[in-house]
């Protein structure tokens with residue numbers, strides 16, 4: 165094997181590392197097995213805290229820790245703004261450290277970055293960037309999108325379900341005898357309905373539009389076929405489907421309220437159509453814009469479209485029981501196919517030294533069904549359901565193996581170092597506790613209007629706001645009445661931060677600067693004193709002041725005044741829970757680290773702790789890439805075939821130099 169000239173990083177968000185290793189050994193992930201045989205597996209690769217998406221991908225691409233790149237959680241808060249003003253941390257501008265691809269570009273090296281959180285807007289001048297402003301293409305979690313109502317926006321619109329049944333957020337349809345259709349195929353019976361398009365979570369406002377569905381009893385055996393058209397002309401059909409079948413990619417043009425036209429791709433599936441025509445349910449994937457997320461922009465016309473560049477593929481629909489886990493898997497596959505094929509095209513048609521990508525499907529899966537595959541606290545699920553979701557889990561890993569195979573096949577293994585990694589793993593949901601309640605009971609949070617006693621009895625409000633994940637403050641305070649900022653000394657914010665409402669810094673600050681440390685102590689004491697009444701366990705694994713948070717690579721201007729972490733029996737699947745958390749039969753929050761290629765040992769399992777900030781220096785060392793300016797990690801020497809590689813290279817150069825010098829000394833002077 166030669167010397168590494170290129171690095172390829174494939175990031176699998178929230179993948180459960182020991183499960184990848186197990187499936188590889190059992191033959192379900194043959195490509196991963198090959199990479200393991202030719203490389204090393206880091207058994208104790210720890211995600212940095214908090215065990216959450218944007219900051220850890222930022223670390224994996226900068227080599228800088230949280231305190232240094234300053235993206236301290238899923239969302240970020242700009243000091244001095246209202247304490248409930250938080251924005252999702254996906255913008256490249258929220259990362260205050262140099263990316264590996266920026267440092268490389270200064271030396272004329274080229275990078276391709278695909279769907280990588282925090283990579284958009286692109287900070288490279290020459291390289292290629294595809295998406296990265298959200299968890300998937302066409303998803304916008306950018307600073308202008310305020311948390312609360314929507315959280316993120318999509319281009320052009322989110323997915324939709326039309327149904328004769330009662331479904332959460334389903335669009336009602338009423339079937340009528342078909343009238344005035346042109347070019348309708350012969351059928352014993354025909355029904356029709358109008359399909360009004362709903363544009364949820366749209367970034368660009370679209371004009372109202374309807375399609376028409378023609379339902380056919382095409383073989384005189386009952387209704388079995390559906391035609392979708394923009395007009396009542398079957399010859400102009402967008403789609404022609406049997407029950408249970410997906411369309412291929414469908415393309416249609418939409419008009420923005422500004423008058424501008426936008427083309428989008430999507431697919432549809434008839435989920436239900438009863439033979440008597442009584443029941444009909446049609447699902448449409450998000451309307452996926454075909455441009456706007458490529459840099460350079462002309463790539464939109466060049467890269468062949470395979471699969472769908474989908475935002476949040478199907479997971480909300482699955483949660484609302486629009487369809488089963490099998491259909492969810494099919495939608496995830498379309499999303500992965502787009503990423504794999506786009507990557508393959510770019511890697512085989514463009515120059516590159518560095519390839520970085522992120523695939524989010526494992527994270528979405530774990531958020532929606534890990535508790536069913538690996539029931540832990542308070543889950544009473546039958547074995548049949550557990551088996552179904554364990555199957556869905558394994559099937560998704562098997563598909564990812566095919567994706568990895570497709571992408572890695574575009575690189576020369578003799579000159580490429582491959583890394584499979586993750587920002588964190590996942591565990592099932594444990595016992596719950598609400599930091600807001602702990603602070604309220606400690607007299608640190610006060611409300612203007614005290615609600616009725618029964619409203620205070622439960623933790624519903626915190627639960628509701630936690631479910632919103634980001635608008636943690638607002639929902640709670642609406643339940644309990646307005647927060648009395650003049651008496652509120654501290655509030656929880658994001659997944660692991662607590663802010664002191666500090667005079668001189670915060671707009672409605674009430675804590676005098678001289679009392680700052682006293683309040684910090686009160687918060688930490690309240691956290692540690694709390695015992696979960698359900699389990700009798702202490703939920704707080706650690707609580708640090710901002711100064712002491714440096715012990716866990718946190719702190720600095722963008723960090724809360726207190727940082728706390730949940731012990732492994734609590735919360736889930738990741739985020740505010742400690743990096744070493746394990747739970748249930750498969751739950752494990754540790755990160756994935758499979759390194760393979762020139763210069764790397766073969767077939768070894770490394771036991772030592774590897775931190776995510778060790779990735780960049782290790783890759784730079786192996787492929788002679790410049791180290792980004794704020795990189796803090798260390799080379800994982802134990803993964804290297806020759807840990808003294810550079811020393812030996814220097815000695816070899818020295819020997820050659822000495823030989824040359826001696827031969828020059830012997831040469832006659834002219």
Ligand SMILES: [Zn+2]
Nearest residue numbers: 177178217587
């Ligand atoms: Zn993640």
